[in-house]
Amino acid sequence: MNLSTYTFSQKVAGAVVLLLLLWHVQVATSSKTRLSGPFMAKPGQPGYVWADLNNADSRFFWDLADLRWKAGIPHPNFRAESAEQLGEWVPQPGYTFVNKARDLTAVWVAGLTHPRYKGVSDKTEGTWKPEPGYKFVYKDGEILDAVWMPNVRVDEYKLLTLSPQGKYKPYPGYRFLQPGQSLQLVWVPGMVNYDNTRLTAGNTEGSWIEVRRAVAVATREVDYGGKTYVERVFRNKTPKLVDKLIDKL
Numbered sequence: 654m655n656l657s658t659y660t661f662s663q664k665v666a667g668a669v670v671l672l673l674l675l676w677h678v679q680v681a682t683s684s685k686t687r688l689s690g691p692f693m694a695k696p697g698q699p700g701y702v703w704a705d706l707n708n709a710d711s712r713f714f715w716d717l718a719d720l721r722w723k724a725g726i727p728h729p730n731f732r733a734e735s736a737e738q739l740g741e742w743v744p745q746p747g748y749t750f751v752n753k754a755r756d757l758t759a760v761w762v763a764g765l766t767h768p769r770y771k772g773v774s775d776k777t778e779g780t781w782k783p784e785p786g787y788k789f790v791y792k793d794g795e796i797l798d799a800v801w802m803p804n805v806r807v808d809e810y811k812l813l814t815l816s817p818q819g820k821y822k823p824y825p826g827y828r829f830l831q832p833g834q835s836l837q838l839v840w841v842p843g844m845v846n847y848d849n850t851r852l853t854a855g856n857t858e859g860s861w862i863e864v865r866r867a868v869a870v871a872t873r874e875v876d877y878g879g880k881t882y883v884e885r886v887f888r889n890k891t892p893k894l895v896d897k898l899i900d901k902l
Contacts, residue, residue: 696720699728700735700742731757747774747781771799785836786814786821810836826854826861 695710696702703710704719726735733742733750744750746767748759761778772781772789783789785807787799803816811824823829825846827838840859846852852861 699730700726700740702726728757732759732761733757747779770796772796785810785812811838812836825849825852826859 700722701720702723704721722735722739724735724737727745728734728742731742732745732748734745735741736743742753742757744759746769747761747765749762749765751758751760761774763774763776765774766772766784767774767781770789771784771787773784774780775782781789781796783799786802786805788802789796790798790800801814801818803814803818805814806812807814811827813822813824814820815822821836823838825848826840826844828841828844829835830837830839840854842854842856844854845864846854846861851864853864854860855862
């Protein structure tokens, strides 16, 4: 190799090194991307992905592409994930923001519904329990979905699941306090036990009074928000009171 060829090779190598240094400086000072290794970069802001591969993995600088906002991307520092709206964040399932105006700090709260399946956050952080009448389906140890289980007694809520999906019947002696809005029940003294019509609900929740004759049953289904609630009231010796109860179903 003669001197001129060697000098040319040095110049080319120097130019390549200079370009690489300039690229690293540009990436390091850019808000769109950040360095993730030698000659590699990844999206610089949480919530963004490479538009061509729909992910935020590191890639070599010669493979860089445009970026786009994507919903459902976990935040690296907070219990939050990107929302549909550009630049907006929502708490991860089971969490709620402490003060979103300040930052995205979120805490676990029991009783929150899961956005993707019929589950409710439990008291222990990160754990879920199925909504009344549902059973979790697992895959590789993770909750995949929740399926409806008809004709099952849910003692915690004092409900019996019916068929088709979404129908409930209160245990004897109970009625829905706010039909269509919640599954909260209230004990109704004087209501006849539909499993044993010789019993009427006593003044104390869970207590029963035996009556001498059987009575007829009145049934009404109430549809609210895609769910059907079924309540039954039996007609006894005080029809006016029972009529009022029926009207409130």
